[in-house]
Amino acid sequence: MAGTKGNRRTLYSKKVIIDALLMLLQEKNLNKITVTDICKEADINRGTFYSYYNDPFDLMRSIEEEMIEKMMSTIIISGDESIQNMLSGIFNLILENKELCKIIFNEKNSSHVLNTLLNSAYERTIEEIRKQFPNANETQLEYYFTYTTGGTIEIIRKWINDDMKIPTEEVVRILESLYVT
Template identity: 40%
Template sequence: MAGIKGNRRILYTKKIIKESLLKLLETREIHQVTVTDICKNADINRGTFYAHYKDAYDLLQSMEDELFSQIVKYISETPAEKYYDSLLLKVLELIKENKDLCKILICRQGDNSLLDKLIFIANKADLEHIYNASDEINKSYSNYYIRYIVGGCIAIIQTWLENDLPESPKEVVKIINSVSILSNTYITNSNTNHLFK
């Protein structure tokens, strides 16, 4: 019984530490946040923080890793033919549940690590299969195609987050799928036949 209470305490402590960081990141950049700031805001001592994380960067990285682990889990649980709707909806609902974190990761971070992670996930999810591209797009161009699709999805999600999620996740699924269909139609009908077999 003591173990369960201990685990609950650890989970609660991590939760308030994460909430503290997110609150601080509303008005500051990550490089401006100190462990002291996080501890003061969470009303914990530094030793408690250091029992779980090295610094603010480690904490943010941990939060990002948890989010992406959940996305990878969704991918492994979802049949490929349901990626268009079911998987995309699960991911968008996860983003909505973690709105504050996702605003920081998608809208405010100025590096390409998010895009690189999403491209890795897209490769893992076999986006060629999702978009029926495996028979049409030359294999040597598939990396460009995946970057194009993922980049477009990120841009839509970023706009959605910046506008404070006015549409439901289901509506955003429709938007992404509509744009993807239009895009695929344009690529197929364009004069860029050198991209195809």
Template identity: 40%
Template sequence: MVGIKGNRRVVYTKKAIKDSILTLLEEKEIHQITVTDICKRADVNRGTFYAHYKDPHDLLQTMEDELFHKIVKYIDETPVNEYSDSLLLNVLELISENRALCKILFCRQRDNKLLDKLIVIASKADLEQISEEFSKSYSHYYMRYIVCGCIAIVQTWLENDLPESPSEIVKIINSVSTINYNDLTQAEITLK
């Protein structure tokens, strides 16, 4: 039935439109892409595009929001003591499954607010329990440091076309984070 959420034709059309913009973003910046470009590549008419999205920016924003909603859902579903393993693995598997979009978001889009969004997402996590021994006065530095470090590792992973598995990247991130957490904790003690 037309118009019902989950209709196979609608799902297929949205997927074709999303695939189209991802392909175009490999060649151009978002501000250079037109609705006509997307429609030609997706083999849909403009009316179909406008039934779902306002413009290419809205389409990309929708795709980014869907990805981040999944990450927030993982945070909500994962116990705090499993963040560094289960949560990180789920997020990296999600990135792997959405490789083309994540390459665009993490590596190619200069004007997006990815870091800010990830910091907001990280702040939804119960960081007080993660770093109980780290004082509140320094925890925001630690969080920003870890998020930026994780982004750099994920960017490198994506730029190299994901040669390691998500579980190998979890090990890399956790080993780097542990080393740096210990260094930061020692630095905090020294500053006091």
């Protein structure tokens, strides 16, 4: 059946739709992209688009959620819950999906992927912060967490925008040095 999940036609349609959006995002902001733009780029009709997505924002959300799932499973599969291994897993997945990540993590597209991932590590990070600042109250810990995750997101974004020239191990070391004061 055409609409069956995993069907070759469905997979193909979704792939060309996603590829079309990613191509268009290289030229303009998500809020300027229409369903017509995507359909024209993908060479599909509007009915095909609407059978999978409501609008370009729904499509982008779907792409981001898939990336979050991949990153979360990479982190979970490693089994090691250290910040270093979590960051290494994230960086490796970014490298495997360079072009997609350049678009997703671009500031103008305001993706929530990194924020979601780092917030998923909230408990682990708070415990690490608590070890460093045993006298800190909950409010102070939360502010430090916000500061740390915000900085991490911007460092990853800078690394991506700099074409990922610095080896991932070096960026992970830089981030680790910021976490451990």
